[in-house]
Amino acid sequence: xxxxxxxxxxxxxxxxxxxxxxxxxxxxxxxxxxxxxxxxxxxxxxxxxxxxxxxxxxxxxxxxxxxxxxxxxxxxxxxxxxxxxxxxxxxxxxxxxxxxxxxxxxxxxxxxxxxxxxxxxxxxxxxxxxxxxxxxxxxxxxxxxxxxxxxxxxxxxxxxxxxxxxxxxxxxxxxxxxxxxxxxxxxxxxxxxxxxxxxxxxxxxxxxxxxxxxxxxxxxxxxxxxxxxxxxxxxxxxxxxxxxxxxxxxxxxxxxxxxxxxxxxxxxxxxxxxxxxxxxxxxxx
Amino acid sequence: xxxxxxxxxxxxxxxxxxxxxxxxxxxxxxxxxxxxxxxxxxxxxxxxxxxxxxxxxxxxxxxxxxxxxxxxxxxxxxxxxxxxxxxxxxxxxxxxxxxxxxxxxxxxxxxxxxxxxxxxxxxxxxxxxxxxxxxxxxxxxxxxxxxxxxxxxxxxxxxxxxxxxxxxxxxxxxxxxxxxxxxxxxxxxxxxxxxxxxxxxxxxxxxxxxxxxxxxxxxxxxxxxxxxxxxxxxxxxxxxxxxxxxxxxxxxxxxxxxxxxxxxxxxxxxxxxxxxxxxxxxxxxxxxxxxxxxxxxxxxxxxxxxxxxxxxxxxxxxxxxxxxxxxxxxxxxxxxxxxxxxxxxxxxxxxxxxxxxxxxxxxxxxxxxxxxxxxxxxxxxxxxxxxxxxxxxxxxxxxxxxxxxxxxxxxxxxxxxxxxxxxxxxxxxxxxxxxxxxxxxxxxxxxxxxxxxxxxx
Numbered sequence: 193x194x195x196x197x198x199x200x201x202x203x204x205x206x207x208x209x210x211x212x213x214x215x216x217x218x219x220x221x222x223x224x225x226x227x228x229x230x231x232x233x234x235x236x237x238x239x240x241x242x243x244x245x246x247x248x249x250x251x252x253x254x255x256x257x258x259x260x261x262x263x264x265x266x267x268x269x270x271x272x273x274x275x276x277x278x279x280x281x282x283x284x285x286x287x288x289x290x291x292x293x294x295x296x297x298x299x300x301x302x303x304x305x306x307x308x309x310x311x312x313x314x315x316x317x318x319x320x321x322x323x324x325x326x327x328x329x330x331x332x333x334x335x336x337x338x339x340x341x342x343x344x345x346x347x348x349x350x351x352x353x354x355x356x357x358x359x360x361x362x363x364x365x366x367x368x369x370x371x372x373x374x375x376x377x378x379x380x381x382x383x384x385x386x387x388x389x390x391x392x393x394x395x396x397x398x399x400x401x402x403x404x405x406x407x408x409x410x411x412x413x414x415x416x417x418x419x420x421x422x423x424x425x426x427x428x429x430x431x432x433x434x435x436x437x438x439x440x441x442x443x444x445x446x447x448x449x450x451x452x453x454x455x456x457x458x459x460x461x462x463x464x465x466x467x468x469x470x471x472x473x474x475x476x477x
Numbered sequence: 478x479x480x481x482x483x484x485x486x487x488x489x490x491x492x493x494x495x496x497x498x499x500x501x502x503x504x505x506x507x508x509x510x511x512x513x514x515x516x517x518x519x520x521x522x523x524x525x526x527x528x529x530x531x532x533x534x535x536x537x538x539x540x541x542x543x544x545x546x547x548x549x550x551x552x553x554x555x556x557x558x559x560x561x562x563x564x565x566x567x568x569x570x571x572x573x574x575x576x577x578x579x580x581x582x583x584x585x586x587x588x589x590x591x592x593x594x595x596x597x598x599x600x601x602x603x604x605x606x607x608x609x610x611x612x613x614x615x616x617x618x619x620x621x622x623x624x625x626x627x628x629x630x631x632x633x634x635x636x637x638x639x640x641x642x643x644x645x646x647x648x649x650x651x652x653x654x655x656x657x658x659x660x661x662x663x664x665x666x667x668x669x670x671x672x673x674x675x676x677x678x679x680x681x682x683x684x685x686x687x688x689x690x691x692x693x694x695x696x697x698x699x700x701x702x703x704x705x706x707x708x709x710x711x712x713x714x715x716x717x718x719x720x721x722x723x724x725x726x727x728x729x730x731x732x733x734x735x736x737x738x739x740x741x742x743x744x745x746x747x748x749x750x751x752x753x754x755x756x757x758x759x760x761x762x763x764x765x766x767x768x769x770x771x772x773x774x775x776x777x778x779x780x781x782x783x784x785x786x787x788x789x790x791x792x793x794x795x796x797x798x799x800x801x802x803x804x805x806x807x808x809x810x811x812x813x814x815x816x817x818x819x820x821x822x823x824x825x826x827x828x829x830x831x832x833x834x835x836x837x838x839x840x841x842x843x844x845x846x847x848x849x850x851x852x853x854x855x856x857x858x859x860x861x862x863x864x865x866x867x868x869x870x871x872x873x874x875x876x877x878x879x880x881x882x883x884x885x886x887x888x889x890x891x892x893x894x895x896x897x898x899x900x901x902x903x904x905x906x907x908x909x910x911x912x913x914x915x916x917x918x919x920x921x922x923x924x925x926x927x928x929x930x931x932x933x934x
Contacts (some may be wrong), residue, residue: 248768248787268537328582335586341563414568421530421563424537436536437573439763439783444537454742 233453240446241360243245247443261443262451268434268444271451274427277343278410279455281426285347286406290398293356298386300357301364302372319354331418345419346426350409356401363397364390400466407456429453488503514616516821516828518556525826526559527818530579530590533847535564535572535924543846551833558826563590574813576735580607580817591818594651594829597639597811598710598898601728601888604642609815613645617830619648624832629896630853630862640813649831652661652849653811655779655879656702658682663791664772668692679744682773682798686753689772696755698773699762703745703909705902706759710810710886711777712905713760714797715741717806717884723901725749728890729931733901734922741800742918745909756910777810782848796875808886837862850876893928900925 242249243258265271299305300312330349331340339345367390375385391398413428424430431452434445460467483651519525529548533540548560566582576595583589583920584607595603603609610622625632632650640648662672668689676682686697702711713723719739724730748754757765766774767787775797776784784792796908799805814834816827833839840851851857854877857867867873889897904921907913926932 245786245789248764250768328585331582332586335588417568419568421566421579422561430537432539432570432572433535433537435570435572436540437532437571438536438540438779439767440570441538 236446236453239442239452240450242443244443261447263445264441265434265444265451269424269430269448271427271430271448274424274430275451275455278426278452279423281343281346281416282406282409285350285409286402288347288351289353289356289405290402293360293401294350294386294394294398295362295392296352297364298363298390301367302382315354315357319358327415327418334419336339339419341420341422343425347415349413350412353405356405357400360394360397362399363394367393396466399463403459403463403467407459410456481499508924516615516825519825519829521824522557523822523823524557524559526561527591527823527826527830528561528563528803529592529830530563530565530576531594532565532572532576532812533594534562535575539847543843546846547834547839547842550838551830555826555829558768558829559831577602577607581926582715584817589817591816591823592830593815593817594812595648595815597809597813597886598708598888598894599648600640600642600648600813601890602817602892602894604647606892607817609817610824611642611645611646611647612649612816612828612831615816615824618646620828621649624649627853628837630837630855631857632852633854633880635880636809636852639809639811639885640815648815649835650852651812651814652843653809654850654854655807655809655876655883656714656775657778657781657875657879658773658775658795658798659766659781659784660773660793660795661766661769661771661788661791662793664689664695664769668772672791672793675793676773676798676803677795679748679798680801683748683751683753686748686773687751690752693772695769696757696765696771697753698748698775699754699757699766699771700745700748700775701759701762701777702775703742704759704903704906705899707902708810709898709902711775712806712902712934713886714806714808715745717808718797718803719744719800720803722887724889725889729886729900729929731897731922731926731929733905734918739915739918741906742908743915744800746912749909750912778850778873779810781872792872794872794875796879805879805882807883809883810886848873850880852910854880889929891928892932897925897928900928 225396238252238254239247240261241257241259242254242261243256244260245265247261296315300308334340334345334349337345339348371389371393372385375389380388411428413432416426416429417432420426420429424433427448431445431448434441434448531544533544544562547647548562550807553559555576565572565575565579567579569575573596576593577599580589580593580595589779591702595609626638636650636653638646639650639653640646658675659823660672660675665672665675665685668685669692670685670688676685682698688697689695690697700715701707702715709723716723716733716738719737719741721732721741723733723738725732745754749756755762755765755771757771762771763776763780763783764787765771766776767784769788769791774784778794781792781794797805797807816831818824818827835852837853837856840847840856842860843849844851844856844863848870850873851863855864857873857877858864867877888894891897900921904913904918908915908917
């Protein structure tokens with residue numbers, strides 16, 4: 193889709209030999225870029241489908257095909273448990289971040305109050321603070337709350353997404369004030385207006401943002417690795433358990449990585465329109 | 478006013494974060510107090526629970542399974558002690574490199590694991606900064622020595638003092654390996670070399686490598702001791718085998734730019750220049766050998782399993798090559814078990830766990846299931862213990878042979894030991910693989926000396 197968008201202006205202007213040559217060159221560049229993007233993913237699945245003794249093979253086609261690496265991955269780790277845990281973690285994190293972002297953005301967009309700009313700047317400012325800076329204090333706090341080694345410990349400190357607040361606030365700023373005023377005159381409370389007027393209108397944005405947040409949470413490795421010391425409760429940690437001092441166990445590692453990518457691929461296939469929307473909208477307004 | 482609540486919560490959160498950050502500094506600064514007298518035995522039925530941190534729990538398969546099995550056996554024998562296993566926290570691909578940072582972050586919370594498995598190169602830091610408990614003070618020197626003597630088979634003489642610091646035992650050496658020359662017998666035959674007579678000197682290694690390259694079209698040899706990612710344990714073997722040291726015997730002066738060391742590095746560089754050794758990263762080197770694309774590799778015996786799986790046939794092993802006319806001095810890599818608990822009951826329970834994990838029974842399980850070398854070496858001659866396993870695995874012989882003449886892997890002094898080690902290895906890597914002049918080692922040594930307590934000279 194992106195490729196078409198980039199190439200079409202060239203096509204429109206393409207007149208004669210030089211235009212066609214330019215168009216071909218463009219396609220060649222884009223094809224090379226696509227291959228560069230897709231090849232590592234192909235190699236991942238190709239390696240996962242090789243027989244364990246062929247794992248180091250450099251042949252492009254994995255032959256004979258074997259599912260042994262997948263069986264090995266299931267035997268060595270609690271794959272189903274990890275996938276369930278990761279889903280729970282990603283969904284709860286995304287829902288929590290959406291809720292916090294919605295409430296914060298609603299407050300910032302619909303009201304005027306003292307220190308509003310300063311507070312908003314602080315929210316935005318947290319986006320500029322690298323995670324590594326807050327990592328240890330957060331860890332100490334979790335330790336005192338006795339939440340280390342729990343999924344709650346992974347989810348709670350990440351519940352506020354500055355990007356979410358920023359994005360929703362920008363959308364709400366463009367929300368017609370007249371609608372809010374009309375609802376207020378009808379006697380709706382602020383809470384009622386949020387859920388009956390604002391949320392239904394924002395549904396596409398919320399869906400798109402929710403998907404982005406869920407994918408980010410699904411892919412998160414650093415924070416769960418710090419909090420979950422006593423097991424490989426999420427799939428990104430399960431991946432690392434195939435790497436170690438005695439060399440990497442590439443077969444099951446690639447099989448697990450392949451399985452880890454699948455839910456995100458599926459989500460993307462089903463909700464492709466929303467995801468592209470999310471990217472497009474986040475750059476709007 | 479409700480509108481403000483979120484912002485208030487935000488401010489409160491910021492304050493809480495700032496406060497907890499302050500608390501962090503306070504706790505790390507608190508000194509640890511080691512009990513002066515021997516800790517009491519656990520009373521019958523006294524319930525204790527301890528946390529055991531080991532990088533083995535970070536690796537799926539035989540490692541996790543074997544250690545889980547051992548913990549199960551331990552708790553069956555000591556029903557009053559509950560052991561919670563955990564892996565080091567962190568993000569490195571290899572959990573073994575996260576051990577120190579993991580301990581540091583847990584010490585910051587005031588809640589370190591009670592027993593931890595740490596590498597030998599971390600010994601100085603573990604004792605002086607992480608404040609591991611001196612086992613001689615905790616349970617008495619006699620008890621520590623008695624454990625080394627074992628019920629039937631004692632520790633290898635060279636292994637007993639690897640976790641000692643200033644004459645006291647802090648860590649009980651647990652697992653280790655030495656650098657071994659692995660070679661591909663199938664490629665040797667193809668190249669017209671005799672697989673029964675592997676090269677014993679570096680000059681022979683170079684010759685064999687060039688023969689392999691010209692006759693099979695594969696690469697000759699990869700020495701996995703010369704890059705920053707290989708760390709310095711096996712580089713120390715090479716330097717020691719040429720009569721040098723990377724740091725002086727009193728561990729006060731860096732000496733990796735002195736003649737014997739420079740000579741050794743130059744010899745390695747010459748192999749790259751002659752084409753005997755390909756210019757590869759550590760990962761490319763080990764995987765190239767496992768794929769059968771490189772004829773020989775000098776590597777930790779810990780990678781034997783990976784090589785065996787990759788090569789299927791033809792994997793052979795030999796002792797570390799020598800510099801002509803000089804004795805080989807292998808150094809070890811590996812880890813010891815340390816006690817970090819502060820509570821006497823947990824310290825005692827931790828010691829019980831260490832005793833069990835280093836017992837004849839535990840080593841028999843560890844060697845047969847993971848393939849690590851038993852530090853109670855005589856176990857391999859006992860038909861009731863490891864003899865059948867050793868007979869089936871002739872590849873472990875060079876490793877066992879090297880135990881007798883092994884010297885400890887020396888840790889660099891001071892808090893900046895990692896920078897010193899990495900700086901040295903980066904300099905070695907640029908000489909060997911990027912063709913830098915060997916004299917650049919001197920400049921690096923002078924630069925790194927500033928990081929060593931007392932100026933390192």
